[in-house]
Amino acid sequence: MDWSYFDKFDAICDKYLPASGEGDTFATQIVTAVCKLVYKWYNDGDVYDNTHYMNGWCNDLSSYANWLRQYAGVKYILDNIDEVMNDAEYEQILADIADSLLDEENLAELNNKDKVGTIYKCSGPYKFIEDWGEEDDDEDYWEDEEDS
16 A cells, blocks of 8 residues: 555635635544644654554654544554554554544534644654664764774
């Protein structure tokens, strides 16, 4: 699977993805959170929980996933991160979330509901742990070189 799988949601994104922020409705929040997870994976290699096999790059996406888990009813999909062993399995989770939530009829109904909480600050089971160990090693190397 690759980025092109998500092309089928272009019209939905055009309609419900706000120019900035999370929007003012429950539907715009859902679309924003899903699109953020998909975009950051394919663009930067970021995952919503890097405490398991999948190591995310450097952006914390856990709040988006925690919000979707808490409010959008996709806990059963998101919790599969515990079992992900490769990129294809992670991409399948993203596809399942998009297929489940980015439905025009459902979003049209949810677009009449006020937003709930915020996708930017939602705690829950998904975590992002910064691991700067490798970069620290690089810094030590360059400092040692300068001292020589």
